[in-house]
Amino acid sequence: MHKKNKISALAITLNEAEVLEDFLKSLDFVDEIIIVDSFSSDQTKAIATSFEKVKWFERTFDNFSEQKNFAISKASHDWLLFFDPDEEITSEVKEEILETLENPKADAYFIRRQLYFMGKKINYSGFQTDWVIRLFHKKHGRYNGNLVHETLQVQGTTAKLKSRVPHHTYKSFDDYTHKLHKYSALQARMLYEKKKKPSLFHFIFRPFYRFWHQYLIRLGILDGKEGFILAYINAFSVFKRYLNLWLLYRKIN
Numbered sequence: 001m002h003k004k005n006k007i008s009a010l011a012i013t014l015n016e017a018e019v020l021e022d023f024l025k026s027l028d029f030v031d032e033i034i035i036v037d038s039f040s041s042d043q044t045k046a047i048a049t050s051f052e053k054v055k056w057f058e059r060t061f062d063n064f065s066e067q068k069n070f071a072i073s074k075a076s077h078d079w080l081l082f083f084d085p086d087e088e089i090t091s092e093v094k095e096e097i098l099e100t101l102e103n104p105k106a107d108a109y110f111i112r113r114q115l116y117f118m119g120k121k122i123n124y125s126g127f128q129t130d131w132v133i134r135l136f137h138k139k140h141g142r143y144n145g146n147l148v149h150e151t152l153q154v155q156g157t158t159a160k161l162k163s164r165v166p167h168h169t170y171k172s173f174d175d176y177t178h179k180l181h182k183y184s185a186l187q188a189r190m191l192y193e194k195k196k197k198p199s200l201f202h203f204i205f206r207p208f209y210r211f212w213h214q215y216l217i218r219l220g221i222l223d224g225k226e227g228f229i230l231a232y233i234n235a236f237s238v239f240k241r242y243l244n245l246w247l248l249y250r251k252i253n
Contacts, residue, residue, distance in 0.1 A: 005101045006031040008075035008138075009083070012067045016085045017043040018171065024051050026089040029098060030081060036071045063147035063186060078138050079104075082152075087113065087134075088166040096163045097135060107156030108136035113167040117176075118226050125220035125227045126213075130167075131160070148186035180237040188244035197249065202242040211235035 007030040013020065014037065024047070027033055033054045037044060038061035048054050059070055072080065079101055083089060093111070100109065113130040115122040133141070133152045140156040170176050211231045214220050220227035 005079045005104070006077040007079050007081055007097075007101070008032050008034060008077040009081040010034045010036075010068070010071040010075060011083065011085055012036045012038070012064070012071060013040060013044050013048070013085060014038040014061070015040045015042045015044060017047055019085050019168070020044055020047045023083075023085045023087075023089070024048065024054065026094070027053075027081075029094050032076055034071050034074045036067055036074070038067070063150075065143040065145045065147065065150040068143045068150065072138060072142065075138055079135070080138050080141070081135055083134055083165070084167075086168050086171075088168060090163070090166070093161075093163040093165055096161050100135070100161065104137075105157075106159035107140035108133050108152065108154040108158045109161050110158060111135070111161045112164050114164050115167050115169060117170045117230060118173075119170075120223070120226045122223050122226065122230070124218060124222045125215075125230050126218035128219075133158070134165070135161070147190050148183045177233060180233060181240060184237045184240040185244050187241045188248060191241075191245050192248045196245070198242040198246045202245075203239060206242065207235040207239040210238045 009027045009030040009032070011023070011033070013035055016023075017040070024033065030053065033051065034057070035048045035054055036057045036059055037048070039058055045056065049056050055074065057070070057074060059067065061067055068082065071082075081097070110131045111134045113127070113132060115125075115127040115130065133154065136152060136154065137156070141152045141154050143150045144153045169179075211234075214234055215228065215231035220231045223230070
């Protein structure tokens, strides 16, 4: 299919060697690939730079919004794809993106993710409504400044794509919990900058609520053992967030 609009694909990386090659091969339909790396210690750089379309940048990680906005600033083309390396760009997704850009009707497009955790397809646990913007016009989108759980702020119209993107977020249990601990630390920093102070309420009620909300209200119980594990470790990450916040006020590293 002839492309009417050229596409820049963007990604931020840190030690993504395990999934990066397949991810970059799936981007064979774009015109350039911008990689912003946080000084990976594995083979991420070697794999990325072996692809002709890749433009490689290294930048010290401060937060997700800044890292992603930096990637946007390096893009040569107006239409941007911003997938994570652990998201699978299927042939259906690829075809729909190309068809959409033949005659774009919006400035940004949401796509629904399908989570896979510990080898299992997760149908509930709060992920049944996991819509994220992955295709947008460069002039109409910037990330909102959040250190973590950043969202794209769109100055313009949005629409939804029909295809669904498999999201293989789980590499190992330690890797997954490390990722959540990293998010908790960044969330604590955001709360600290807003002068929010933790109380016993935050340590007891917030993790308790997160577990039961995800496991019962958001139907994680229907995802079996994996649903229970997801609810448990996400509840613990909430506890870790307020523990990190308390440590910031105590000035304890």
